Amino acid sequence: MTASLLLPALSYIFGWGYFISWSLSFYPQPLLNYYRRSTSGATIDFPAINILGFAAYFISNTAFLYSPEIRRQYAARNHGLTPTVKLNDVAFAAHATICSTISMSQYFPQIWGFEDRGRRRERVGRTVMGIFIGSIIGIGGVAVVVASYPGDDVVTGWAGIDVVYAISYVKLVVTLIKYIPQLVTNYNNKSTHGWSIHQILLDLIGGFLSLGQLGIDSYIQRDWSGVTGNPVKLSLGNSSLLFDSMFIIQHYILYPGAGKNEHSESSRLLDAEGDEAA
Numbered sequence: 001m002t003a004s005l006l007l008p009a010l011s012y013i014f015g016w017g018y019f020i021s022w023s024l025s026f027y028p029q030p031l032l033n034y035y036r037r038s039t040s041g042a043t044i045d046f047p048a049i050n051i052l053g054f055a056a057y058f059i060s061n062t063a064f065l066y067s068p069e070i071r072r073q074y075a076a077r078n079h080g081l082t083p084t085v086k087l088n089d090v091a092f093a094a095h096a097t098i099c100s101t102i103s104m105s106q107y108f109p110q111i112w113g114f115e116d117r118g119r120r121r122e123r124v125g126r127t128v129m130g131i132f133i134g135s136i137i138g139i140g141g142v143a144v145v146v147a148s149y150p151g152d153d154v155v156t157g158w159a160g161i162d163v164v165y166a167i168s169y170v171k172l173v174v175t176l177i178k179y180i181p182q183l184v185t186n187y188n189n190k191s192t193h194g195w196s197i198h199q200i201l202l203d204l205i206g207g208f209l210s211l212g213q214l215g216i217d218s219y220i221q222r223d224w225s226g227v228t229g230n231p232v233k234l235s236l237g238n239s240s241l242l243f244d245s246m247f248i249i250q251h252y253i254l255y256p257g258a259g260k261n262e263h264s265e266s267s268r269l270l271d272a273e274g275d276e277a278a
Contacts, residue, residue, distance in 0.1 A: 007216055007219065007220050008220065010212075010216055011086075011213050011216040011217055011220070014209045014210075014212045014213035014216065015086050015088040015089075015209075015213045016088050017206075017209045018088070018092075018205075018206040018207075018208075018209035018210040018212075018213060019088040019091060019092045019206075021202050021203075021205040021206035021209060022092055022096070022202070022203060022206035022210070023092060023095050023096070023099075024202050025198075025199040025200075025202035025203040025206060026095075026096060026099035026100070026103070026199070027099070027199075028196035028198035028199040028202070029042060029103060029195070029196045029199050030099075030102060030103045030106060031196075032194070032196045033103075033106045033114075034106070034112070036194070037113075037114045037115050038114055038115060038194070039106050039107050039114065039122070039194070040194050041185075041189070041191070041192075041193050041194015041195055042182070042185075042194050042195050043122070043125075043181045043182050043185050044104070044107045044122045044123070044124055045124060045125050045127075045128045045178075045181040045182075046103075046178060046179075046181065046182055047100045047101075047103035047104040047106075047107075048104055048124045048128055049128045049131065049174050049177075049178045050096070050100035050103075050174070050178060051097060051100045051101055051104060052131065052132055052135060052170065052174060053170065053171045053174030053175060053178065054093050054096040054097040054100055054171070055097050056135070056167045056168065056170035056171045056174070057093040057096070057168065057171040057232060058090065058093035058094050058096075058097055059164075059167050060164050060165075060167045060168035060171070060232070061085050061089045061090045061093050062090055063164045063167075064083040064085040064164065065083065065085045065086070065087070065089070065090055067164075069160060070160060070161050070164055071083060072154075073154045073159050073160065073161040074161060076154045076155055077154065077155055077161070078223070079223060081221050081223055083230065084214060084217045084218065084221075084230045084233070085230065085233075086213075086217075089233065107122055125181065127177075127181075128181075131173060131174065131177075135170045135173070138166060138169075138170075139163065139166045139167055139170070142162055142163050142166040143163050143166075145158055145162075146158045146159065146160060146162055146163055168231070168232045169231075169232070171232045171236075172231060172232050172235050175232070175235050175236055175239045176235065176239060179239070179243040179246075179247070182195060182247075183243070183246060183247070183250070186247075186250050186255070187250075190254075190255055191255050192247070192250055192251045192255055195247075195251075197247070197248070197251045197252075200244045200247045200248060200251075201244075201248075203240050203244050204240060204241065204244040204245075204248075206240065207236070207237045207238070207239075207240025207241045207244065208237070208241070210233060210236060210237040210240075211234070211237035211238070211241075214230060214233055214234060214237065
């Protein structure tokens with residue numbers, strides 16, 4: 001098989017491979033929460049900020065893939081090339097937004113019937129709320145500038161693609177900080193109990209495959225602007241490798257027995273309560 005056939009095939013396999021891996025990574029945590037009937041140990045900030053990030057990712061990917069005008073403007077700024085966004089990128093973003101919304105709903109015990117056990121209702125942190133508000137203001141500001149200063153030259157002037165980039169940069173910001181609250185929580189608890197390591201392992205695999213597809217697509221085009229022109233996908237893959245490595249270190253090296261011990265203690269307590277009730 002020649003390179004002209006092999007590389008597109010590899011790109012296809014890597015693309016849908018990362019879609020499957022990253023999509024599956026959204027299930028272990030809500031399933032763990034449902035099994036435990038609790039969200040303790042997992043912060044509400046993670047699904048909350050994911051909703052914002054993946055919604056922005058879906059909108060920007062959809063524009064790059066399906067909008068003729070945005071694709072024309074992209075080509076004008078990138079040597080006539082087309083965006084490296086693929087159908088699997090749009091499908092992943094849509095699926096991720098839905099899954100994040102479901103995960104977020106689990107922090108409302110009355111919806112799922114979780115046992116609150118006297119816990120104070122967790123609220124989204126100020127940092128996350130600040131990002132929500134800042135994102136809206138930022139996108140709105142860019143939209144106003146584009147509308148106020150329309151330019152004939154897409155390359156040097158303001159254009160609709162700049163609004164799309166502004167939306168995509170929301171996902172970029174979210175990607176760079178979304179894992180930090182959970183890392184801090186694990187550090188404070190000296191445990192990863194309640195935080196699913198399986199989602200991290202799947203996320204890590206997806207990161208490798210996503211970067212692989214991006215690199216292959218840019219190589220096929222013989223122009224690495226396909227990488228720089230898709231900074232969000234690039235940051236998604238790299239941040240997955242970085243933060244997932246940190247979570248793996250926490251789970252398997254720093255606090256390897258903490259989660260097991262807590263789980264065993266919880267099981268004994270539940271067994272004891274059952275015996276008393278009997």
